[in-house]
Amino acid sequence: xxxxxxxxxxxxxxxxxxxxxxxxxxxxxxxxxxxxxxxxxxxxxxxxxxxxxxxxxxxxxxxxxxxxxxxxxxxxxxxxxxxxxxxxxxxxxxxxxxxxxxxxxxxxxxxxxxxxxxxxxxxxxxxxxxxxx
Numbered sequence: 001x002x003x004x005x006x007x008x009x010x011x012x013x014x015x016x017x018x019x020x021x022x023x024x025x026x027x028x029x030x031x032x033x034x035x036x037x038x039x040x041x042x043x044x045x046x047x048x049x050x051x052x053x054x055x056x057x058x059x060x061x062x063x064x065x066x067x068x069x070x071x072x073x074x075x076x077x078x079x080x081x082x083x084x085x086x087x088x089x090x091x092x093x094x095x096x097x098x099x100x101x102x103x104x105x106x107x108x109x110x111x112x113x114x115x116x117x118x119x120x121x122x123x124x125x126x127x128x129x130x131x132x133x
Contacts, residue, residue: 011041050116
C-alpha cells in the first residue's frame with residue numbers, strides 16, 4: 001500500500017446500475033457545454049464495469065450485486081473517512097479507509113476494450129486498467 005495524504009470522502013453513491021462513485025479531497029466544480037454543473041473530488045473513483053464490495057474486516061457491508069437501496073444506504077459509512085491506501089494489481093484495486101474500511105474492486109472480463117474502473121488522483125493521469133490476455 002502506498003501512503004497517501006489522507007483525503008476525506010465527501011460523496012459515495014451508486015450510479016447507473018451497480019456503478020460506484022466515490023469522491024474525496026478537494027471539491028472541484030465543473031460544467032459541460034450545456035452549463036450542467038457537477039462536483040468531483042480531487043480523488044475520484046468510478047467503478048462501472050467491475051464487481052465491488054465495501055468491507056470492514058471480514059464483514060461485507062455493501063456490494064455491487066446487493067439490493068440497490070441497501071447498498072446505497074450502506075455506502076454512507078464511507079462519508080467523512082480518510083483514504084489511507086491504494087493498491088492496484090492488474091485490473092483489480094483495493095482502497096483502504098480510516099476505521100478499518102476497505103473497498104475492493106475486481107473484474108472478471110478478458111475483453112481488452114473494457115475499462116472496469118477509473119481512479120483520478122491529484123498530479124497523476126487517470127488510471128483506467130485494461131485486462132490483458
